[in-house]
Amino acid sequence: MAQFISKNNEEFIRKSLDEGLRLDGRGLLDGRIIQIVFGDKLGQVEVCLGKTRIYANITSNLVEPNPSRPNEGFMKFGVDLSVLSNDEQALSQHRMHRYSAEISKVLENIIKATKVVDAESLVVQANKLVWSIYVQLSVVNNDGNLIDALYLAAILALLSHKTPIVTSEGGDRFSVKPDTTKYPLSVAHIPIAMTFAFFNEGETIIFDPTREEEEIMDGRITVAMNIYRDLCYLQKPGGAPLSADVILRLVDVCSLKAAEITKVIREAIEANSKKVMSLRTVSYTHLTLPTIYSV
Numbered sequence: 001m002a003q004f005i006s007k008n009n010e011e012f013i014r015k016s017l018d019e020g021l022r023l024d025g026r027g028l029l030d031g032r033i034i035q036i037v038f039g040d041k042l043g044q045v046e047v048c049l050g051k052t053r054i055y056a057n058i059t060s061n062l063v064e065p066n067p068s069r070p071n072e073g074f075m076k077f078g079v080d081l082s083v084l085s086n087d088e089q090a091l092s093q094h095r096m097h098r099y100s101a102e103i104s105k106v107l108e109n110i111i112k113a114t115k116v117v118d119a120e121s122l123v124v125q126a127n128k129l130v131w132s133i134y135v136q137l138s139v140v141n142n143d144g145n146l147i148d149a150l151y152l153a154a155i156l157a158l159l160s161h162k163t164p165i166v167t168s169e170g171g172d173r174f175s176v177k178p179d180t181t182k183y184p185l186s187v188a189h190i191p192i193a194m195t196f197a198f199f200n201e202g203e204t205i206i207f208d209p210t211r212e213e214e215e216i217m218d219g220r221i222t223v224a225m226n227i228y229r230d231l232c233y234l235q236k237p238g239g240a241p242l243s244a245d246v247i248l249r250l251v252d253v254c255s256l257k258a259a260e261i262t263k264v265i266r267e268a269i270e271a272n273s274k275k276v277m278s279l280r281t282v283s284y285t286h287l288t289l290p291t292i293y294s295v
Contacts (some may be wrong), residue, residue: 043161075121
């Protein structure tokens with residue numbers, strides 16, 4: 001990414017981190033405040049991780065299954081990073097496409113590869129009709145840690161999305177009943193994506209880096225873990241090496257943070273569900289949730 005921090009600011013940030021301080025007042029392993037706003041349609045959500053702001057929207061369509069996998073539905077992710085072309089971290093079209101593809105791949109590796117949503121549960125009738133779920137994610141504002149913010153928006157959108165009843169009328173005829181009870185997607189577990197940035201060859205590690213911190217970091221590592229302490233995903237795209245001991249310590253930290261963030265997600269979904277039940281439709285439910293502290 002393009003450098004926009006002056007040398008003096010870089011030295012100040014590095015010195016502060018060496019002393020265990022961050023510009024926004026957080027501790028090294030503290031996360032930023034999470035804000036969640038559910039839209040008036042199922043599967044719509046806006047997530048703010050500090051000043052990083054993401055909008056997610058799900059569309060679902062009935063399609064024919066892949067002949068080679070007739071008992072599975074589809075799930076795809078689209079990531080729009082066009083807002084990055086207008087800020088100081090401007091990316092070339094080639095790099096933006098590559099970064100978008102990298103993030104989409106991370107989402108697929110966590111959500112699809114670990115079977116967060118059972119592909120077989122998206123089948124209406126084997127060999128004939130399945131649901132195709134498309135999760136569109138748009139970056140509205142970037143203040144760092146896009147991977148965690150985009151993932152959080154994606155999982156909240158999936159958890160809040162529902163599909164209508166589809167009945168077979170014989171042969172290849174099906175009917176959709178949009179006005180009847182809708183059913184949530186079958187979510188088996190909720191991995192949490194957690195990204196750390198490291199400095200001084202891994203001597204200093206911080207959680208949930210801001211954009212300024214990302215500009216000067218030596219590298220990053222993303223870990224996905226659920227409340228059962230299952231290590232679902234680990235990505236370290238280059239940068240300075242980390243020892244096995246450091247990675248194991250980070251995994252221990254992630255086990256605590258996964259439980260905390262999962263609680264935030266479940267509370268948000270429960271509050272939104274109660275809102276839907278009481279009003280039948282949702283205008284906007286705005287939840288400002290507490291900072292995720294290091295334990």
